[in-house]
Amino acid sequence: MLIFNNKADLGSLLSRYISKGSSIGFVPTMGALHQGHLSLLEQSVQNNAVTVISIFVNPTQFNNTDDLQQYPRTVEADMEKIKTISDAIVVFVPSVTEMYEDKTESTHFDFDGIENQMEGSHRAGHFDGVGTIVKKFFEYVQPTNAYFGEKDFQQLQIVKKLVKKHNIPVNIVGCPITREANGLAMSSRNQRLTAAEREAASLLYKTLLAAKKQFATKSITEIKTHVATTFLAHPAFELEYFEIAAEDDLVPTTIKQDKKYRAFIAVMLSNVRLIDNMSLN
Structure with missing residues (x-):
């Protein structure tokens, strides 16, 4: 496994692949890997030369x-996890000054x-930062x-734009959400x-599953009311938002038959911010 801390040395290595027309796969992360x-790494390794x-x-x-200060930083553990996928993966760990x-x-x-x-x-x-x-x-x-993982679906659409x-x-390449056994979306x-x-x-x-079930028969207003009521009954959570929006423009709107929709949710739990989403149709 090759580890680089500066972009010049990384570029020197990758130029060999670029000159040959070989495919380069890239998985950007903030570490604390799960x-x-x-799963993103596995897909990239299977489909690219490097x-x-x-x-x-x-x-x-x-x-x-x-949030920035408390974000988990586990670089040594991350390296061990990367090795389980392949010893040939190139790891870029730059400093803030380098970037x-x-x-x-x-x-x-x-x-x-x-x-x-x-x-x-x-x-x-x-999203300016992203x-x-x-x-x-x-x-x-x-x-x-x-x-990019679909857990951050809005970010995925931003990157495509x-x-x-x-x-x-x-x-x-957008990749499906990986979940814990209880359904919680995996997140650092x-x-x-x-x-x-x-x-x-x-x-x-569970809330997203209920919204998906209700989507065929209930209005958006009725679904949002149900979600709000659900979280009022669980005071450990603070519901930041729940929205239903079209996948292409992410604008909450009335339902049209020719569009794909997703439910999006963000909550605070013990000062930890959690987000998730789910396709509805």
Whole structure:
């Protein structure tokens, strides 16, 4: 396993693959790896000549300083998990200075409004930070294929929009959500939950399943009322938002037969922010 801390050395290695026209797979992460990340790595290893994984906690996508400071950092354990997939994976672990040089700031992006929905409306500047760091990684790695989990479905749509609007030659591959046995979507932040809290957090998955069942017969207003009532009965949770939106533009709207819809949810549990989503049709 090759580990790089600077983009120049990484670029020197990858130039050999680029010159031969070999495919490069890329899995960007913030570390604290779990089985969801490893499933992305597995898919990349199977479909590319070389796979690069980045481990970088990006400061510009955090709107909460405490969240940034408390985000789990487990690089040594991450390396061991990566080895279980393949010893040939290239690992890029840059510093903040390496990625941002002397100015840790994000660039402002126009993602045609999808950046203002849900996560964007609750986390000011979040998607500018995401767009900034992903664009930098794409420039340094020059991947053929880049793999993103659908747990962060809005982020996945943002990255697809970034690639389209900036004419970046990379294929974005969305991968299914990996879940715990109780249905909780796997997330690095789950590490901050106690065993009891992690079990209780299955409520998100159960709520989404109920919304999916109701979607065929209930109005959006009725479904949202049911969700709000559900969380009022569980005071350990603070419901931040629950939305039903079209997958393409993420705008909460009335149902149209020719569109695909998803339910999106975000909650706070013991100062840990959890998000999830589910296809409804």
